Amino acid sequence: MNLVETFSEELNAAISQGPVLVAVSGGLDSAVLLDVAVQVASEESRPLAVAHVNYGLRPEADDDEQFVRARAAEYGVPAHVLNDPFDAGPNLHDRARRHRYAFFERVAKDTGAVAVLTGHHADDHAETLLLQLFRGAGLAGLASLKPTRPLGETLLVRPLLRVSRQEIETYAKARGLTWRTDTSNLDPRFARGRLRTELLPQIEALYPGSTAAIARAARHLQALDETIIRTKLTKDLDAATLPEEDQPTNPPTHPPIHALRIHTLHIHTLQTHPPAWQRQLIHEALKRFLPDVPRDAAFVERVHGLIDAQVGRSVEAGAGRVWREPGRLRFEREPQTGFAPVELTFGQSAATPLGTVSISEPMEQDDAKQEPGAREGVFVSANALPAPLLLRPWRAGDRIRLPNLGRKRISDLLSEAKIPRADRPAVCVLEAGGEIVWVPGVRVADVGGSGWVVRLRWAPSRG
16 A cells, blocks of 8 residues: 555545644654655645644653654754643543643634644554443544544544555655654553554454454444435434424523523434434434534433423533423523622622623613613612612522512422523522512512612523
């Protein structure tokens, strides 16, 4: 296999032109990637730059950085280096990967690169499939490590994914290349290190050519996933996703407590599919609606269990939560719930996690009717709002006095108003003289009074 031709074919299949950023650790794979990229970029008059991350986790990290800088200088290409000491705590590899790609994305944006190139090869592809298989991944997991994927506003491209590690090493020796060795890649304390140093050599000894065969199987799964499964998943998920106008809303007698974008799946539509496909749809919904939430099989199973759960039940992972509502599953990012109480006076406003509260200056009742947007918000007597006016989060036990109903618990009021449970911790109340007079977006108290009025207005957040 001709590495330069393979690289050029894969790169041009992904992007026809434009600058590229080459991720270089200094190891064998990235050293070859850079050498080939420089040749192709020269032939195609394509601008090229190097990106390297120094985590400071190994004694050799600074030497690796200097090596990469030197190689970039030899090739005459700019090097962008993040020298950022990293905490060697739990989930090190996953955190380092996220950190690394976030840096690549920033550099690509700053330099105008249309693609970030990495040195993943066929052996990596085989290892990834096996690791996903051992974790019980579904088809999407088994078909991971794709030749290309989005990376922010740019594209991540793996132009050596069909090339074996042996072919890469043969190329490096023929070209007289040098490289750094990261011993942590072979450390049996890590899953990939054990697989690479212990399991795969044994499999290869029993079944020669098996690593290449596994990588080939991964490509077959990707083709199936992209051409058939992905198309049907998208179609079925779109059919199960409720249109925005059909989303749960609060009673129209008062402004909505929030206008955040809601993503909801219709349970009846989900149940028209076999359970295995329901799980696939839920996995895809998590990917689409809660991209920062882990999508492992255990969490997907917990979300699937909500289909037969009581209304009001939910499952949470990280910054996301899925709620069981009547006939629906609601996917939402966990809202910010805490905010510091703030004192207000007439003519002021304040932001809360769910929206903005505004209190007008006092005005005569006849003038109030002529106010722009007079139908927005509610008008109350100014003398019924004694200082201090305090906007704060509601608390358990809070009550509000309502017309003809006496004192009512805020918790009951939120439930009757169909405020989503996930939003309730972020609901605020307005106190006047120590008495709750308004639950913004829900109800105003029976405050009485006469004379001049002020307008209380609630502007829900949008997102």
